Amino acid sequence: MLNTIKNFLVNLAKGSSTIKLEDAVIHDGKKLSVIMSKKDYMASFEVIPNMEYDFLVINSNDETIVLNKSKKLKDIKELFTELEEDYNAFAQQ
Numbered sequence: 001m002l003n004t005i006k007n008f009l010v011n012l013a014k015g016s017s018t019i020k021l022e023d024a025v026i027h028d029g030k031k032l033s034v035i036m037s038k039k040d041y042m043a044s045f046e047v048i049p050n051m052e053y054d055f056l057v058i059n060s061n062d063e064t065i066v067l068n069k070s071k072k073l074k075d076i077k078e079l080f081t082e083l084e085e086d087y088n089a090f091a092q093q
Helices: 002-014 076-091
Strands: 020-027 031-038 041-048 052-059 065-072
Touching: 002 020, 002 031, 002 041, 002 076, 031 076, 041 076, 052 076
Parallel strands: none
Antiparallel strands: 020 031, 031 041, 041 052, 052 065
16 A cells, blocks of 8 residues: 555656655555655655555755644545645645
């Protein structure tokens, strides 16, 4: 499951000319971490298999937190919807 989520986020980043995929790692099959950057911002997406999800956006110039949220989602469909919404919000920063 984490590989599917990783591929989804990697493909979102590949479709953008302004967002760069910095890192996408699955830690011991227990947590997915994906880092993306764009001009003045960095975003972190973290997912664990029980559908817990953390999303963080930081202004890379002054290191202030722009957005920080954690959610426990019901199912994979809800997770993909949330990931895409957050990716789009980051893309518009």
